[in-house]
Amino acid sequence: MIPRPIPGLQDCASRRAKQDLMPRTLDGQITMEKTPSYFVTKEAPARISAMSKGTKLIVVVRDPVTRAISDYTQTLSKKPDIPTFESLTFKNRTTGLIDTSWSAIQIGIYAKHLENWLLYFPIGQILFVSGERLISDPAGELGRVQDFLGLKRIITDKHFYFNKTKGFPCLKKAEGSSKPHCLGKTKGRPHPEIDQEVVQRLRDFYRPFNMKFYQMTGHDFGWD
Numbered sequence: 047m048i049p050r051p052i053p054g055l056q057d058c059a060s061r062r063a064k065q066d067l068m069p070r071t072l073d074g075q076i077t078m079e080k081t082p083s084y085f086v087t088k089e090a091p092a093r094i095s096a097m098s099k100g101t102k103l104i105v106v107v108r109d110p111v112t113r114a115i116s117d118y119t120q121t122l123s124k125k126p127d128i129p130t131f132e133s134l135t136f137k138n139r140t141t142g143l144i145d146t147s148w149s150a151i152q153i154g155i156y157a158k159h160l161e162n163w164l165l166y167f168p169i170g171q172i173l174f175v176s177g178e179r180l181i182s183d184p185a186g187e188l189g190r191v192q193d194f195l196g197l198k199r200i201i202t203d204k205h206f207y208f209n210k211t212k213g214f215p216c217l218k219k220a221e222g223s224s225k226p227h228c229l230g231k232t233k234g235r236p237h238p239e240i241d242q243e244v245v246q247r248l249r250d251f252y253r254p255f256n257m258k259f260y261q262m263t264g265h266d267f268g269w270d
């Protein structure tokens with residue numbers, strides 16, 4: 047059971063005030079909250095643990111190189127004048143020194159972020175969902191989520207079809223409707239073409255962190 051959520055990472059008083067505005071979780075209900083930045087926020091594990099040690103945590107991860115490019119694509123869509131991905135990647139392009147302070151790069155060092163969580167939560171309380179498998183086998187991945195949450199497997203293959211144009215699975219029927227439902231326009235956007243040498247340098251950079259992450263989670267995500 048996931049307890050009532052922390053609506054943000056504010057101080058306790060404002061957190062409680064916000065919680066009081068939220069509906070109560072009734073028996074048989076699970077309250078969920080999605081805030082991607084929690085995984086990389088230093089204070090989040092301690093605060094969530096202080097609120098409820100039993101909180102189940104779900105983290106969706108994908109190849110950190112693709113993640114960085116996707117992150118950049120998102121920023122570019124809002125600020126078209128930013129420097130190129132290639133120039134932001136390096137502190138010094140000649141020496142090949144990666145700028146690990148750039149958030150697009152930093153967020154993908156999953157092993158480092160996970161270490162913070164493991165100070166407060168056992169690994170069995172965290173489910174790692176593969177972003178790649180959410181596309182190639184959504185029902186399988188959601189099967190794992192349902193098991194982790196102790197739910198009956200209600201969502202299965204029957205609920206999805208693959209939309210080739212979008213390159214994503216879509217729901218055959220949206221909740222409360224008889225019409226199909228696909229993810230929005232910002233999902234599956236084309237990414238800019240990145241210099242392959244830079245991509246390779248990033249692959250080399252992430253490899254040891256990925257290996258450590260596989261070891262910590264006991265799961266090979268196949269990013270190499």
Ligand SMILES: Nc1ncnc2c1ncn2[C@@H]1O[C@H](COP(=O)(O)OS(=O)(=O)O)[C@@H](OP(=O)(O)O)[C@H]1O
Pocket residue numbers: 116117119120177178180181229232233234235
């Ligand atoms: N359900 C599901 N399955 C697989 N992949 C998914 C899913 N939802 C979001 N995404 C991909 O995650 C990338 C970031 O999406 P966000 O949901 O954060 O969207 S947004 O950037 O806030 O608009 C973005 O990646 P790219 O499209 O490759 O850039 C989304 O397409």
